[in-house]
């Protein structure tokens with residue numbers, strides 16, 4: 156059986172950042188609630204000329220620079236920050252990256268789980284024809300109402316992944332555990348730009364999904380818990396991974412140790428919740444910071460409110476480190492421009508009705524920008540950066 160999995164991955168984020176110490180101070184809250192209680196330090200915030208398309212295209216561009224477009228016949232775009240009810244955001248990326256017309260594009264949605272749905276579909280496409288490669292972009296802007304408990308768990312970012320046979324980074328093992336249940340823990344109605352959430356229920360639902368997915372994995376003959384060298388989790392806030400890991404250890408009765416959670420949270424602490432991309436940002440963080448993972452088995456837990464979840468495993472491949480990836484990601488995260496709380500609130504409150512033509516101010520230093528809306532259609536530009 157051909158080994159298939161993640162051949163390369165790359166992260167992109169926003170122009171701005173909000174420091175949670177500043178948010179806590181403005182709210183009269185002890186900053187340790189955010190730093191220690193939630194395990195979050197910062198929130199990435201898009202400039203007016205950035206969105207899921209510009210972040211996703213920026214991440215994918217780096218992969219194409221390294222590997223070319225050969226074999227890519229599918230681009231799957233996972234997001235819960237849908238920009239249009241009909242058009243897949245990936246079609247704008249297709250244009251910005253100048254991909255061939257024979258590349259099919261579609262959008263996947265199921266809260267934060269959608270990136271994993273795209274990954275499973277990509278594995279199937281490559282299994283059918285191992286000469287094909289699939290580009291997956293998971294890209295999101297997490298927004299909750301101002302002054303709500305969810306506010307410190309906002310964030311924004313994208314992870315692009317190239318799925319291929321005989322991958323350099325991680326082969327995905329064939330057995331996975333799935334758990335789906337209809338739960339109203341978090342959702343975003345069509346007429347709302349912010350999520351509706353029952354925070355306490357969402358944490359309970361997430362933990363139930365961890366054990367439900369594990370039980371399905373175990374019942375299908377998946378690997379034993381004692382063979383998991385590391386675990387990476389979807390991270391709405393990094394402390395959630397700590398809770399989930401302890402819950403899984405209790406459930407399996409196996410001492411899972413620290414599981415690499417701290418190293419798998421370095422980027423997530425600074426990006427905030429990036430929904431569909433969060434699990435894969437955590438994977439990137441682990442791969443970039445752990446000593447030597449070659450040949451090790453990693454468990455991955457994907458959770459999307461509402462809810463669909465999946466626990467699957469992969470084996471780290473010798474070429475997983477990539478070239479200068481950690482330096483590149485750190486530089487990108489460090490380069491974000493801090494917002495004071497008043498400017499953040501102003502940016503957060505902006506409305507963008509599609510019925511009004513608008514040109515966006517030039518703010519982003521990224522390679523692509525959301526240029527505005529004309530005749531109700533969004534348009535994008537390359538910046539030359």
Ligand code: HMG
Pocket residue numbers: 185187188189191192193235265266267268304305306307308341352353354355357358361389390391392395428430458459460
């Ligand atoms: P909250 O009510 O503001 O916070 O909401 P809290 O009172 O529960 O405190 C949080 C933690 O901080 C607690 O620790 C406190 O003890 C601690 P815990 O008991 O949980 O271990 N704390 C302090 N620690 C140190 N120093 C202090 C201090 N004060 C308190 N001074 C909540 C927290 C997560 C509910 C809120 O932020 C929220 O609603 N977030 C959005 C929903 C969310 O992230 N849910 C997670 C699971 S659902 C999910 O992952 C899916 C999602 O990504 C969406 C999707 O799938 O699309 C969200």
